[in-house]
Amino acid sequence: MDQLAGHVLIVSGSPGSGKTTVAEALARRPGTPKVHLHSDDFWGYIKHGHIDPWLPEAADQNRMVMEIAAGVAALYARNGYLTVLDGVIGPWSLPPFRTLDVPVHYIVLRVPVEQAVARCQARGGDSLTDPAVVANLHGQFADLGDRETHMLQVDGLDREGTLAALLEAVQNRDFRLA
Secondary structure, eight states, rough: GGGGGOOEEEEETTSSSSSHHHHHHHHHHSSSOOOEEEHHHHHHHOOOSSSOOSSGGGGHHHHHHHHHHHHHHHHHHHHTTTEEEEEOOOOOOOHHTOSSSSSSEEEEEEOOOOHHHHHHHHOOSSSSSHHHHHHHHHTSSSSSSGGGGGGGEEETHHHHHHHHHHHHHHHTTTTTTO
C-alpha cells in the first residue's frame, strides 16, 4: 500500500454495496498516510437549496459536488496521502477526476440488488432506506459501459473479504484510470 501514497482511490457502487465500510477500513490500515472522504458529506454541506442527488434536477449540483470532491481529494494526494473517496460515483461523474495531476483508481463494488436493499434498510437512522430509490441507484450501476472492467463483484464477501479483494485489485493496478 505504501506505493499508493499520493494516489486517489474512488470506491463506488450503489447504496448498500459496502463502499463506506471498506473505505473506512482501508483508511485505518497502518502504513502510508491515508484520508477517507465520504462523498455524501459534500452534499450534506449544502444547507439551503439541497436537491436529493438521485433526482434528475440535481445534475448541475452533482457536477459541482464532484468537482469539489475531486479538488479536495487531489490536494490530499499531492501532499502524500492515499485518498480514499467513497460514494455513489458513476462513470458519468468521472470527468473532474480524469483531469487530476495525480494517479486515480476507480473501483465499483457490486452486490445483488436484494442485498443492497437489505443492507440499506438494516441501517435505519437518516440513511437511505427507500427500496425503490436504492433499486433505482443499483440499476444505474448495472451496465458501466467501457468502465465495466472497473467492477469488483463482492457478493457474499464480508468486510475483510471485500477489503482483501479491493487491496489486490489496487495493487495490481487493474482499476487505474488512464
